[in-house]
Amino acid sequence: MKYLLSYWLLALAFCATSYAQVQSHCGTELPETARQQLRYARQQYALQPKGQEPTRYIPIKLHIVGTDTGAGYFDAIEAYRLICELNEDYIPVGFHFYLAGDLHYIDNSSYYIHDFGIGEEMMAENNVDGVINVYIVQDPAGTCGYFTWGGDAVAINKSCAGEGSTTLAHELGHYFFLPHTFSGWEGAFEGATLVDEPPANEQERVNGSNCANTADEFCDTPADYLSYRWDCPYNGNLSDPTGAAIDPDETLYMSYSADECQGRFSNEQIDAMHATLNEFRDYLIQPQPNTEQPYNTYLYYPPNGTLVIDPDHVLFSWRPVVNADRYLLLVTPNGTGERVEIYTTDTFYVANLSANTNYTMKLLPLSSGNTL
Numbered sequence: 001m002k003y004l005l006s007y008w009l010l011a012l013a014f015c016a017t018s019y020a021q022v023q024s025h026c027g028t029e030l031p032e033t034a035r036q037q038l039r040y041a042r043q044q045y046a047l048q049p050k051g052q053e054p055t056r057y058i059p060i061k062l063h064i065v066g067t068d069t070g071a072g073y074f075d076a077i078e079a080y081r082l083i084c085e086l087n088e089d090y091i092p093v094g095f096h097f098y099l100a101g102d103l104h105y106i107d108n109s110s111y112y113i114h115d116f117g118i119g120e121e122m123m124a125e126n127n128v129d130g131v132i133n134v135y136i137v138q139d140p141a142g143t144c145g146y147f148t149w150g151g152d153a154v155a156i157n158k159s160c161a162g163e164g165s166t167t168l169a170h171e172l173g174h175y176f177f178l179p180h181t182f183s184g185w186e187g188a189f190e191g192a193t194l195v196d197e198p199p200a201n202e203q204e205r206v207n208g209s210n211c212a213n214t215a216d217e218f219c220d221t222p223a224d225y226l227s228y229r230w231d232c233p234y235n236g237n238l239s240d241p242t243g244a245a246i247d248p249d250e251t252l253y254m255s256y257s258a259d260e261c262q263g264r265f266s267n268e269q270i271d272a273m274h275a276t277l278n279e280f281r282d283y284l285i286q287p288q289p290n291t292e293q294p295y296n297t298y299l300y301y302p303p304n305g306t307l308v309i310d311p312d313h314v315l316f317s318w319r320p321v322v323n324a325d326r327y328l329l330l331v332t333p334n335g336t337g338e339r340v341e342i343y344t345t346d347t348f349y350v351a352n353l354s355a356n357t358n359y360t361m362k363l364l365p366l367s368s369g370n371t372l
Helices: 032-047 076-090 116-126 167-175 267-280
Strands: 003-009 056-066 095-099 104-107 132-137 145-148 153-157 299-301 306-308 314-318 326-333 340-344 348-351 359-366
Touching: 032 267, 056 076, 056 267, 076 095, 076 167, 076 326, 076 359, 104 116, 116 132, 116 145, 116 153, 132 167, 145 167, 153 167, 314 326, 314 359, 340 348
Parallel strands: 003 359, 056 095, 056 104, 056 132, 132 153
Antiparallel strands: 145 153, 299 314, 314 348, 326 340, 326 359
């Protein structure tokens, strides 16, 4: 009863498989309560002396949802890559996100593909206090993702969490009370066809004359009426009530431009997120975690290419790594079969594997704070 095992040894800094992007919209609808609280937070923030904001270290709990039988999980390696990319997106903001403990797996088909009501039920049942709760599922209410005020958490479509996706950056903007740049135009389009134009007095003017009290209420985000996914640059013919042609900023995460167009929050949006964090989410601010990169490790046993005689008792043992607070061990059959996925603070694990099967092993030394 033999099988062949080969292995890869990885450190945490990586970017891996790209997923196809679903062109569904964001499902977030911020209530008036959120707008009121954001206005208050911005007023308080404006009264504070200004200087260079320190980096804010913020924990995220990732919940990986599968079916009742445990199928369909978002890949663990991709989950770490997702947080790494999120931190790159938020470097100008001054927020550094890190993982709060291990990935939390949920086997529930009703949560795997859910509507908004079931999504909030999922969050009420599984949210962890003192962190940002993010759920990665197959289908979050037919959208790429959403933040819900009632559930106080974010749900992300795993097809919208691939390399280069900006969905999580966008939804965390909502988590910190940012509206869409096209606020007020939600539901105005079917596809790219205008079907229900907002009243003229509620439309932001291109010249910025009413920027502080219409749309997203930020004056450094240009008038944007596009509540559908659009490619950049915008080549349409929409105009404001004065006849001035709109020229929305496709680089803003809080717009609906294509992911490859986006790359920033505006200065006022950044200040607003700090204001929300200070006034309403200060419980998230934590001391700096260990952000040192773990070094590579190597297996003591079994050596690469080993033919193992007893598949019922396979010992994996590896060198401890400085700066690693735990390890992710992935043992994957090269054909059909179930993958072993183990988090451990030890430097060994005993697995029960299938006979006559080739396996590939990946071992990642992890540091919770090292997500850049």
